[in-house]
Amino acid sequence: MLLKKASIVSVLALAVGVSSVGAVSAATVTKASVVQVNSSAFIVNGVPVNINTFIEKGKTLVGIRDLSNKLGADIQTEKSNITVSLNGSTVEMKLNSKVIDADGVEITLEVPVKSLKGTGYVELQAFVEALGGHFLKDDSGNIWLDADLLGGVDHIQWLDSARLIASQETDSGRLDFLVDALSTKYEKLRIVQDASDLILAPNGTKAAYTNAAGEVYVYDFNAKSESKVSSDTSIKPELVWSADSSAIYFLQGDKGSVIAKLDLAAGTISKILEDKVDYKANLDVSIDGKTFTYTVTKPGAVVADGSKPVESDDVTIDMKGTEPQIFAYTVDPSIKDNKAVQLTTSTDDKVFIHAAADGSSVSYVAVSDDAAAKSILVTVGKDKTVKTLFAEKDIFEATYAAGKWYLLTEGTASSQFVYEVDSATGAAKQLYTVSDSVSEVVAKAGSPIAVINDGKVFLSNNGLWKPTTR
Template identity: 30%
Template sequence: MKHQLSSLVVASAVLAGSAFTPVLINEASAASIQNSVKTAVEKVVVNGQVKNVTTVVIGKTKLYSTKDLARAASASVTYNQNTKVYSVAKGAGKQKKVIDYKADHNTAVANGKNIKLGTPSKVVGKTLFVEAKPFVQALGGDILTDGGLLISLNGGIKVSSASLNVEGASKSVGVLTINGKKLYSVQDVAKLFSATVKVDKHQEVTLSKKGTTVKFKVSTNSISVNGESDNTKAFPVSVKGTVYADLADLVTALGGDIITSGKSSLISLTGLVSGETFGPQWVNPSSILVTNETEEGARTLLIDVNTKKVLFEVNGTELAVSPSGKQALYSDENGFVYLVDLLSKKTIVLNGEDDSVKVEFVWSHDGKKAYFIQGEKSDKIYSVTLADGSLKKIYEDSKAYKSDLRLSKDGSKILYSVGAEGKTKYTDDDKTDVDTIDLTDTEAQFYTVSLLEAAPKAAAITVTKDIKIFPEFLANGNVVYVSADAESDELPKLHLIGADNKMTELVVNKDIVASTVTAQNKVMILVWESNNTSVIYEVNPVSKRLVKVAATPLELTSFSVSANGLSIAATTEGLDGEKVVFFKNGVFESVTK
């Protein structure tokens, strides 16, 4: 049973891919008198453009100008003087559709079949006026009437309901579908946001929620949010007291976001986290810790990758998540160490006495302590015990600015990267004026320190001049890293350091962006391919075979694999720097913006 619509004259786009943009104006122009019949003009939007349609009222029935309707439908009207037949035609060949009328007749011929008209066609002046419904349906469209018209010139019209994924929960809302274009019930969508809806007699719609007032008018393509105006993607319409509008217009205006992933989408009621977001670390299979920087400062957020909700906020950065995913450590600008309970969402001071610089926390595999680089010059390696917050020096030497701290899979040794400082030559004895700095042999090298020895010593495992990044231990004690040469155009290489520090090239022909070793001891690399796609591969360190894990047209800059090895988070360009994305159902969907 077709629904009846109120005060509406609408035509949809005929061209493929065009948006349905209905308008409700019902604007009557000055009347003219021809054959004692009064005409009026109503306005209709076709393919985004407002068109005038002339009407007359015969008895209690409104008839419409065939010339205006045909023009709106990209159809033609011809008149045969001999047969007295008005022919309206659209399309060509097998796609051609024709409806024939005779003035003052209550029948017509639509595509070869006789049809009965509720009201005979009428000539006013030189124009034939007809009922809109048979006209539109004969040309392949659909129509609903209720005082005015809702016309689809290329497909059906349907009032129904649809399920929306709202932060992981399914919610049913009303939908008006025209030519495949869906408009959503304003009243239903507003309810999702706990917003109130008011529609006045002029059909101006006001949505209100805490801190937000949204205003727009049925049939206009302008929307105001707290006084700031913007254009809508579609014209809102009113049907039997329900206002329908574009979903993205409504969600955005009410402070939310729509996240599209392949053929599915999710609505975030509070909107995705803005600012620059990076450094994703998996806490459990459904949530990650990220660093978020805005104009107000930096913080760490715990975000559910499925619902996009922020679960917890920490007033600190560079957190290190424990192997269990239940805790995290960080140090503030005072050098104090904090322990974050990610389950209870509480933070305590683990050590508030030692104010030295502490960076790059690396947890022991049993979660009882963590190692870190200490000192203004990052020249020492310490550990902190979780039970009492006590600090212990593990290793110290004269080489400053250590970085890339790693712990072997068996917990028996640590690895770090450090280079020699350049030799500075001064022009004066007081060493106030620098002449030159000699950077010969200052390239960073990897060192390992055994944690089993009473007097640990550092042993260099590389001596090469390449740039070395992303070092990671394998389960057998070997180390993989990415090597690059800043002085050449050669692509980065993935190297393996084996027994006796023997170097093996694992990947040499890929533009490697990042690499990691998962908890399952899988070597994975992020590559920017020549076809402008980012691809994550698993690398077999024995056969050197690459297996594609994920691919995207997004230019990914980093990636992180969950502890169970089943989920991948990554970073790519966002609105304000980097944003975090999540690999789901074969595509990367946004977690932040």
Template identity: 30%
Template sequence: MKNSKWVSAALASALLITAGVGSVSAASVNSSGKTSTNKKTAIQATVKVKEGTATWTVNGTPVAFKTIDSNGYKLYSLSQVAGEMGAALTWGANGIELNDSQGLHTIQLKAGSKSYQVDGSQQTFTVAPVAYKGKIYVQLTKFVLGLGGELQTNPNIILSPARPAGEFETMHWTADGRIIANQGDAEFTQIFKFSTVQGNYETFSSDERATDFSVSPDQTWGAFTDDKGQMNLINLLNGVVKTLGTDTSVKTDLTWSQDGKKIYFIQGDKQEKISQISVETGVVTEVLADKVENKSELRISADEKTAVYIVNLTGVAKNDADSTEDSLTVDFSKAGEQLYKLALGTKDAKPVALTTTPDNKLYPEILADGSITYLSADPDGNTINTIKTIKADAAVSDLTLDIEVTWSAKVSSGLIVAGTATDGSTRIYSTTPAGSKTELYRTTKDVAEIAVSDDGSKLAIIIDGKILVIQNGKALQLTK
């Protein structure tokens, strides 16, 4: 809400203009809105000024502010700046009082006085506010910061409120095109929702259970379990949390069906089963109970005909018929992470091993053409990480890239892949099943986390704990 016209009118009635165009003498204003006649408080010297304008982008909108140059200092119209920032003005015991739009900060000041207060703390302007032609002009930086805003230069930008500062983590995109992220270094749980415009954010939730969740295909719900194993849903538009069903068994790797009606998960203390829960009824149904432990990274195809997951196989213990301690040996020849495939909806279907190799396997995905991809990492570090593709005929191929892959995620067009190039830079590519790639972004800094919008057109990344949104190859920093 803009208050500039109202603020301007209020100030105009309270100012004493004593000089003609091009000069001014400012008088102090008391709490009743009248100028002081006390010779000790009145400004005695006439100050020559030069009128002008300065354009700043305020919360995404260009604004031409009225300015005056007074003795070498550029001062800005208080009423105009306050109005664009949504601040409200009242007359307080100490003169003019302004309150920011969120009710968090208060400035108290007087025309002609360098001394002012921010939230009750004494501060000092470099140059005192000046009264000129029915308006008060103030030092921009200190005034904006006092109202909880932020300034950037080259280009000139004012944000109200300022971007939140902290170490952010665990990002998710939502149906309304915004980003939800948790402030990991906050004293208490702080989950924010950001738009892709600087300064446009809100506190989304303080529920410590909901710092991470699996997002539904339509990006309107998140699913998570609490410390009791209870499944919960969080509305990604308003933050409201509701429980789903009554089952409290251990659930990990939550994965939504494409129609949003079911959530698949790995179940059990030893991650030995695959099950699903109905979003409508909360009823849990077992999908696979083959007693094979250490399942993870569950993926479900869009048509719900295929499940893919990783099993971390451990060593097999062997001993003689008497089971003596001395005869005990452990066979590690088949230990390691292997990828498995299960035909859903097929009665008595058995999991099929897709891999037997000793490499570590991460980020499995089922693409639209039915092929399966995963990140292959040599545990000994003798070869670089690559993306491998398993076709329907079981043929395996490598995705040719000029980076060592560190992360990948599925989008409608294929994969988004990130990794490190030989020059040390981090590069992010969009790739297709046919093998073509398009560079989306590169940076010399380490990228800690990546989230991709549903259509793959926008990225959110975290660098040094800060959130940046990437569009058309350009980065916009949302936090500081």
């Protein structure tokens, strides 16, 4: 959820190393006296490299064989003809020609394909994109070249320190992909398109979801297969894994009235709380599986003027008292008529909600109905005491990972900030300056910070933002 339109990445500089340049058999040779060849820095498939280039008519020409090898492409030469193949795409070109063929589509270059001292050169960006690769020049002038990036990503989640799940929303349903964060290679997961959001297990090996019928499935990332773990067809609007990944808790019913538990080993479902309170949401479960925190939102009341006829349809909705409130329920058989405790009564909206691992407190971003007021990060304990964790900047988006909050906040007139906030002490530090096309920050313990910038995913990588999807 994005509270306000938020931010792009401001990228830092990177020092890169040197690598050798290969050769392509050639016919006609460009005169060396009129060409200034330079060893130019690029980041190819996430790795800093140097490749020989020269500039002509404002275009950068790059060594064909060297770049092809670094992209992982296959290259074949026969006299003056050069064929390069990558991920099912094939580019054919001929020395001294301004036309290259990309899978049957002719592309006209500004500068013809050239040979210099036995090495073939071609326009850099045109060649990479003809191969189906990705070309990106960041704000600091660094050029990222990637063999193949997944496109059209709507949402990502970190699976572990090296892999993430990227999801695409399509007209026919959602598609999910497993992406290697370093190489950017990806593979489609064989999951039914009517699946609910994937809920990743804490052990990083499984994901849970329901199908359209409400049945529960678990996908095993090691076996790369899914299995049905419950045939129960009651509506389950939210799934939450237990800390040891052995059970799945969920809200049950079309109004989320019941908190239930699915034991994966036994395949049985038991009810934890059935208090006839509707519209529960934002379920969290403590490590010991005994404390459950959630919000309750009351529906608005229909108000009609009794003096008017029913057919006039003159009704209004009274939204007073409908703000979400946070509750905590602790399983304790020793307490007779044990009930959930309401922790908040405030009239602010409550978003980006996350409970402490032991269930002792719940943190959230409080959004005032006063448009001039800042959205702030607060925490409420079981004693109902509310404390402010961060109020320095207006908060647009927030995510929690391993005891830290990562906030996307207001910044200057043309940029915004990413802050890290300690959930226990409230100690805050600014990590990054970002501009106004970043919409989300994604974090997980042991994984790089990721941002979604104008629909593209970038990972923090040694002071740079590495493009991971396009």
